[in-house]
Amino acid sequence: MKIKEIGINFKPSKGSVLIGEPFMTDLNFRKSLVLICEHESEGSVGFVLNKPMNLMCSELVPEILDHDFPLFYGGPIEENSLHFIHRLGNLIEDSIEISNGIYWGGSIEQVNILFEKGLAKETDFKFFIGYSGWGPNQLEIEIEQKAWWTIPSNPEIVFDSESEELWENQVKELGEDFAYLANSPEDYLWN
Numbered sequence: 001m002k003i004k005e006i007g008i009n010f011k012p013s014k015g016s017v018l019i020g021e022p023f024m025t026d027l028n029f030r031k032s033l034v035l036i037c038e039h040e041s042e043g044s045v046g047f048v049l050n051k052p053m054n055l056m057c058s059e060l061v062p063e064i065l066d067h068d069f070p071l072f073y074g075g076p077i078e079e080n081s082l083h084f085i086h087r088l089g090n091l092i093e094d095s096i097e098i099s100n101g102i103y104w105g106g107s108i109e110q111v112n113i114l115f116e117k118g119l120a121k122e123t124d125f126k127f128f129i130g131y132s133g134w135g136p137n138q139l140e141i142e143i144e145q146k147a148w149w150t151i152p153s154n155p156e157i158v159f160d161s162e163s164e165e166l167w168e169n170q171v172k173e174l175g176e177d178f179a180y181l182a183n184s185p186e187d188y189l190w191n
Contacts, residue, residue: 012139012143014039014098016036021147021181024147029147032048033167035085036153039139043133043139045133047074049157050163050166053070056070057071067112069122071128072129073128074129076132083127083131084125086103086111086126087158087159092107093106093107095107
């Protein structure tokens, strides 16, 4: 289903994806896709999906995981913290369902057990350093100011898409009125 058929800029909610517009002044979020994992009156928490780091989990937290995973920049808050999302649901104890087929956190020891039993693969997970956060009503205000476009999430966007092309591909899915922005330069002053 094309995004233009379901609309954009609906109210953010747990499980929605924010698409950062290309002229955003905050470089942490310019041309980013952020999965919202929590959205309540106290604020919102999410993870940037399309900013891979040149690090593996073993380089940062050795001996925690038996299988090594690439790390993504989750956002500018608590950059010394490790988080993960997955699509294994109740197979990982204490995980929180974000939306259909997408879960947040849980017992990291069970990640090792699932790999050992052959019940998990690398593409079932994304690991992040840091997270993104907004205070009460901050995200709604930023959406009103056109800093973000909001779309529903799905496991394909979150887990199966190439990080380098994720933003461009999702902007093109917004329809003709947005597609030209997919080719905008990193620095809008180059235009």
